[in-house]
Amino acid sequence: MSASESSPKTAVVRMYQARQQIYPRDVSGRYATLRWACVWLTQLVFYGMPWLRWNGRQAVLFDLAARKFYLFGIVLWPQDFIYLAVLLIICAFSLFLFTAIAGRVWCGYACPQTVYTKIFLWIESRIEGPRSSRMRLDRQAWSLDKLLRKSGKHLAWGVVALWTGFTFVGYFTSIHDLAREASVLGLGSWEWFWVLFYGFATYGNAGWMREQVCKYMCPYARFQSAMFDRDSLIVTYDAARGEPRSNSFRKTPEPASSPCIDCSMCVQVCPTGIDIRAGLQYMCIGCAACVDACNMVMDKIGARRGLIRYSTEHAIEENLPAAAILRRIFRPRVLIYSSALLVIVSVFLGSLILRVPLKVDVIRDRGSMGREVEDGMVENVYRLQAINADEMPHRYRISVAGIDGVALSGESEITLAATETRLIPVRVRVPHGQGRPGSNSISFRLQELDGARAQVNEKAVFYIPR
Amino acid sequence: MSDFTDGFWSPYITVLTILSIFGCGVLLWMQGSRRVTLEPGQDPADNTTGHVWDDDLGELNNPLPRWWMWLFYLTIVFALVYLVLYPGLGSFAGQLGWKSSSAYQAELKKADADYGPMFNKYLHQDLKTVAADPQAHAIGERLFLTYCAQCHGSDARGNKGFPNLTDQDWLHGGAPETIKTTIMEGRHGVMPPMGAALGGDKDVENVANYVLSLSGSTHDPIKAIFGKPKFTVCMGCHGSGGTGNQAIGAPNLSDKIWLYGGSVDTIMETIRKGRDNTMPSFKDFLGEPKVHVLAAYVWSLSNHPGSAVALDRPTATSQ
Numbered sequence: 001m002s003a004s005e006s007s008p009k010t011a012v013v014r015m016y017q018a019r020q021q022i023y024p025r026d027v028s029g030r031y032a033t034l035r036w037a038c039v040w041l042t043q044l045v046f047y048g049m050p051w052l053r054w055n056g057r058q059a060v061l062f063d064l065a066a067r068k069f070y071l072f073g074i075v076l077w078p079q080d081f082i083y084l085a086v087l088l089i090i091c092a093f094s095l096f097l098f099t100a101i102a103g104r105v106w107c108g109y110a111c112p113q114t115v116y117t118k119i120f121l122w123i124e125s126r127i128e129g130p131r132s133s134r135m136r137l138d139r140q141a142w143s144l145d146k147l148l149r150k151s152g153k154h155l156a157w158g159v160v161a162l163w164t165g166f167t168f169v170g171y172f173t174s175i176h177d178l179a180r181e182a183s184v185l186g187l188g189s190w191e192w193f194w195v196l197f198y199g200f201a202t203y204g205n206a207g208w209m210r211e212q213v214c215k216y217m218c219p220y221a222r223f224q225s226a227m228f229d230r231d232s233l234i235v236t237y238d239a240a241r242g243e244p245r246s247n248s249f250r251k252t253p254e255p256a257s258s259p260c261i262d263c264s265m266c267v268q269v270c271p272t273g274i275d276i277r278a279g280l281q282y283m284c285i286g287c288a289a290c291v292d293a294c295n296m297v298m299d300k301i302g303a304r305r306g307l308i309r310y311s312t313e314h315a316i317e318e319n320l321p322a323a324a325i326l327r328r329i330f331r332p333r334v335l336i337y338s339s340a341l342l343v344i345v346s347v348f349l350g351s352l353i354l355r356v357p358l359k360v361d362v363i364r365d366r367g368s369m370g371r372e373v374e375d376g377m378v379e380n381v382y383r384l385q386a387i388n389a390d391e392m393p394h395r396y397r398i399s400v401a402g403i404d405g406v407a408l409s410g411e412s413e414i415t416l417a418a419t420e421t422r423l424i425p426v427r428v429r430v431p432h433g434q435g436r437p438g439s440n441s442i443s444f445r446l447q448e449l450d451g452a453r454a455q456v457n458e459k460a461v462f463y464i465p466r
Numbered sequence: 467m468s469d470f471t472d473g474f475w476s477p478y479i480t481v482l483t484i485l486s487i488f489g490c491g492v493l494l495w496m497q498g499s500r501r502v503t504l505e506p507g508q509d510p511a512d513n514t515t516g517h518v519w520d521d522d523l524g525e526l527n528n529p530l531p532r533w534w535m536w537l538f539y540l541t542i543v544f545a546l547v548y549l550v551l552y553p554g555l556g557s558f559a560g561q562l563g564w565k566s567s568s569a570y571q572a573e574l575k576k577a578d579a580d581y582g583p584m585f586n587k588y589l590h591q592d593l594k595t596v597a598a599d600p601q602a603h604a605i606g607e608r609l610f611l612t613y614c615a616q617c618h619g620s621d622a623r624g625n626k627g628f629p630n631l632t633d634q635d636w637l638h639g640g641a642p643e644t645i646k647t648t649i650m651e652g653r654h655g656v657m658p659p660m661g662a663a664l665g666g667d668k669d670v671e672n673v674a675n676y677v678l679s680l681s682g683s684t685h686d687p688i689k690a691i692f693g694k695p696k697f698t699v700c701m702g703c704h705g706s707g708g709t710g711n712q713a714i715g716a717p718n719l720s721d722k723i724w725l726y727g728g729s730v731d732t733i734m735e736t737i738r739k740g741r742d743n744t745m746p747s748f749k750d751f752l753g754e755p756k757v758h759v760l761a762a763y764v765w766s767l768s769n770h771p772g773s774a775v776a777l778d779r780p781t782a783t784s785q
Binding site for chain 2: 009010011012013014015016017018019212216365366367368371381382383410423425426427
């Protein structure tokens with residue numbers, strides 16, 4: 001090293017940075033309309049569902065205390081948890097499939113983070129005005145106007161957030177009772193906790209965190225590249241047409257190939273604050289706000305729409321027509337995802353339709369292996385845990401089979417009230433000389449005597465002493 | 467528990483815990499920013515962390531939001547507050563004085579407050595009245611299946627060494643109040659080894675045959691005749707006719723009900739080695755109100771016509 005380099009320069013690199021507030025500009029257009037439609041659809045379902053009634057009860061209620069989950073005509077029990085697992089698998093596969101075909105449509109249109117951010121932004125722009133006013137307001141010193149606008153905004157956010165928390169709790173406890181209790185502020189402590197917790201999460205995520213949830217917290221943003229390929233739809237900038245940019249605002253003589261005029265509208269409308277012209281990036285949530293913004297500008301300068309558009313990497317590189325993009329939907333990845341999804345959905349629906357609202361578990365008495373009773377008969381004792389998962393009382397006959405002459409001793413007919421669980425002690429006898437010494441397989445059957453005549457068989461072991 | 471009673475461990479754990487938390491804070495502070503040495507010609511604004519692999523592979527700095535860092539600091543504050551309030555620093559009990567045992571007691575108390583009135587309602591009723599109450603019957607059945615069925619069987623018909631509760635034969639008496647006493651206080655039944663008192667194996671066999679003859683069971687009449695005079699030793703407890711004595715829990719030998727088995731071999735074993743049998747006390751464990759309901763249920767097993775365990779009942783308590 002020479003003397004001039006003996007004291008090397010240093011610099012301080014910060015590992016954490018302050019967040020840059022993003023002020024997305026309002027945008028209208030085809031995709032903005034679609035996004036609003038999704039907001040309405042998802043939120044009508046979310047806020048409305050708990051108020052629906054079904055056969056004199058709440059149609060959708062996840063009653064955790066009683067461990068029963070009501071979904072319209074179906075009552076699911078903890079034993080039916082497999083359905084939840086399968087449902088989650090279906091959701092995951094749907095996400096894979098949609099991502100392979102159309103990229104992050106979930107993020108852009110239906111994700112609660114997007115939807116609530118959109119609602120909160122709408123409130124913000126009603127109170128604080130459009131993007132430029134909001135930016136100015138934030139730079140301003142505190143004044144009465146600023147105080148009123150800011151507190152008004154947070155008040156409105158708070159109301160929406162509380163209503164959201166209230167609705168959320170209404171899925172787990174009767175929303176009519178909840179409304180009655182809430183009207184006199186008489187909620188239970190856990191109800192208060194969850195209403196406030198979920199409300200606070202809504203307020204914090206949609207009001208303050210916004211795009212940071214997508215950028216720093218959401219795992220989907222990070223693993224989506226495993227589901228993407230070069231034929232997945234993405235929001236993309238046509239660099240071949242757009243570059244080099246030209247910021248002349250006169251009407252272009254060639255509308256089909258006019259370049260990007262660098263108006264930065266696509267950046268201003270972006271809810272995550274990125275520049276789509278830098279290429280595909282994990283921060284892009286695929287909301288297509290930039291597509292609407294760019295199309296609006298192209299219309300104004302008389303150029304052709306579509307400088308920023310839904311396309312695929314493949315189509316952009318090779319300049320493929322829309323028909324070619326459509327044709328490429330039928331590629332192995334999509335076909336495999338779809339067929340897997342189809343199989344799982346059919347099995348799921350099939351088993352849900354064929355589901356028997358009766359469950360039986362056999363618990364063998366462990367205190368005694370087997371005892372001899374009159375006439376040399378061998379007797380074993382069991383408890384049947386019978387669950388009537390139906391919302392009607394039913395009569396059942398218990399029977400047993402598996403060894404010649406095997407029979408119940410004592411009563412064999414029982415009645416279970418609606419959604420009742422009961423332990424039923426039963427004695428089973430086998431005549432002398434039947435069956436092998438040691439363990440013998442038998443099976444209990446519970447047969448519904450009325451209604452749909454549902455029946456359940458359950459295996460058990462009958463022990464004959466040596 | 468006994469492994470860490472030495473006074474050394476509490477300060478050891480305390481120091482280690484506080485040092486670790488302090489160390490986390492220091493690490494966080496040190497990693498918040500980094501001073502990098504710029505290579506000649508390197509732009510100070512190229513935003514790399516100064517971490518270089520394989521000669522020329524730099525690491526781009528992709529900073530986390532600052533609130534994220536504050537969350538890390540918040541966990542440290544939380545840890546310190548927690549350690550002040552709750553037990554965690556060695557043997558320090560924490561300012562709140564929280565204990566798992568008192569939490570358990572509080573839950574018990576709450577359960578008693580919730581369900582106590584239901585049981586207390588029956589406590590003031592006569593046992594036979596309770597036995598006729600369908601709801602009490604259902605509660606009794608559940609209590610029985612939870613606490614009694616392990617020994618007496620789910621159907622209450624007992625096992626070897628554990629009496630059948632559905633028949634009319636009682637070791638200590640089958641009146642409702644007696645059953646309640648049995649459950650409350652427990653019972654200890656002892657039959658002493660009588661082999662030596664009777665003489666040799668031959669005498670034991672003769673007495674066993676005489677005992678069998680009392681109930682008209684299959685026996686050897688000759689041996690029974692020889693056994694009869696020896697049986698006087700047994701009369702003190704079992705009575706002259708072998709009909710037993712419920713006051714001391716001596717079984718009736720003149721029926722065909724056997725607690726341990728009615729074969730000659732089993733009876734000989736019982737005489738030779740004696741028997742020692744215990745029914746535990748449930749007074750402290752369940753408390754009188756529950757035992758009351760349970761006693762009524764057990765009494766009803768042998769005092770209702772038909773099936774011992776009623777499969778049907780008019781009301782349902784469970785959900």
